[in-house]
Amino acid sequence: MHSRPMAGKHDTKRAYVAGTFDTKARELLYLRDCLKGHCIDTVTVDLSTSGAKSPAEADIAATTVATFHPLAAQAVFTGERGSAVARMAEAFAIFAKSRDDLGGLISAGGSGATALATPAMRALPVGVAKLMVSTIASGDVRPHVGSSDIAMLYPVTDISGLNRISRTVLANAAGALAGMMRAQPLPGADEKPAIGLTMFGVTTSCVQAVTKLLDERYDCIVFHATGSGGQSFETLAGSGFFTGVLDITTTEIADETVGGVLSAGPRRLDVFAEHAIPYVGSVGALDMVNFWARDTVPAQFGERQFHIHNANVTLMRTTPQENARIGRFIAQKLNRMKGKVRFLLPMKGVSALDEAGKPFCDEAADDALFRAIEQDFEASPDHLLIKLPLHINDPHFADALVTAFREITETS
Numbered sequence: 001m002h003s004r005p006m007a008g009k010h011d012t013k014r015a016y017v018a019g020t021f022d023t024k025a026r027e028l029l030y031l032r033d034c035l036k037g038h039c040i041d042t043v044t045v046d047l048s049t050s051g052a053k054s055p056a057e058a059d060i061a062a063t064t065v066a067t068f069h070p071l072a073a074q075a076v077f078t079g080e081r082g083s084a085v086a087r088m089a090e091a092f093a094i095f096a097k098s099r100d101d102l103g104g105l106i107s108a109g110g111s112g113a114t115a116l117a118t119p120a121m122r123a124l125p126v127g128v129a130k131l132m133v134s135t136i137a138s139g140d141v142r143p144h145v146g147s148s149d150i151a152m153l154y155p156v157t158d159i160s161g162l163n164r165i166s167r168t169v170l171a172n173a174a175g176a177l178a179g180m181m182r183a184q185p186l187p188g189a190d191e192k193p194a195i196g197l198t199m200f201g202v203t204t205s206c207v208q209a210v211t212k213l214l215d216e217r218y219d220c221i222v223f224h225a226t227g228s229g230g231q232s233f234e235t236l237a238g239s240g241f242f243t244g245v246l247d248i249t250t251t252e253i254a255d256e257t258v259g260g261v262l263s264a265g266p267r268r269l270d271v272f273a274e275h276a277i278p279y280v281g282s283v284g285a286l287d288m289v290n291f292w293a294r295d296t297v298p299a300q301f302g303e304r305q306f307h308i309h310n311a312n313v314t315l316m317r318t319t320p321q322e323n324a325r326i327g328r329f330i331a332q333k334l335n336r337m338k339g340k341v342r343f344l345l346p347m348k349g350v351s352a353l354d355e356a357g358k359p360f361c362d363e364a365a366d367d368a369l370f371r372a373i374e375q376d377f378e379a380s381p382d383h384l385l386i387k388l389p390l391h392i393n394d395p396h397f398a399d400a401l402v403t404a405f406r407e408i409t410e411t412s
Contacts (some may be wrong), residue, residue, distance in 0.1 A: 016043045017045065018107045026209045108134070200224070250281060269330070288315040331372065339408075348394070
């Protein structure tokens, strides 16, 4: 069995160039050489799953990475490609987190290389430079990027040899990683406690008003509630990054419940049952389910009410029956939260499209949502449901959200 290398203490952060050296050594070494041209120290890591001896060019052998798997190296080299790739990816993620000299991670290849490298990228902290040159980067990359800050670059050609196109694209990738590793944020509000907020285009007025009221005291970090946005928001919440949150826009739950394209998954809100984080929430944009272009909407929704947001985004109005399900989902999650909770209901509408004269104005649908939450919500001194005769984008509703947040975070 191969011993695990000690991470050691390093003053210099290095770029780790990882991939399958049994098939992509030439391209990976080209990335290495380009990084060296930018005066970036490098470490090359073989992620090959064949079980063969790693090429001499790789600084760290695949067998060494495999020892980081919880079931040891023999669990990785199974002889079956699917399981071997999955387990090598697990091992590499653990390996990458153990390296205190890792300042950036880059890889290149097809779907297999992407599956091998991106779990490690997702495991690294936000801000560590991560770049995946992938032949699947022009498609749906959400399974690979997840809630992390991974940069994906489409190489135009296959990662198969060096030619006038691949040399240019790979050189650009190396230059991008070098730039990211050297980049320093401009002076900001890092000394202030951070809070997380969720926003959609149709709740922008509300969230901007809230941040204006709070940004003198807090570093207000706003997440776009597009599925991955909610996942990023909750990942950071679970890591202890936030002093508290204002989850104003819970629209992703509508997509999860009804079948839209911007769901954050069935575990939305669960992090607050696992960690006692002060939570102020609302029902922003729960009047809509999201789809891509109109012709992509599933046939079973053909007779529903739609609003064409733009050529690539179609919004569908939720029904009273759907809103009742959404409301029960939310109430059950709220009841399990460990920290102090204030959940505010804007009784005059939940989005910019849901008010008098606007296309999604539907009092019956809103009432079904509000009733379901109210009926299932278990109130206590630390868990309060607050109903207000206001629209979500009314400035007075923003005032109420801020008052509730200060009540549970700034008072003893």
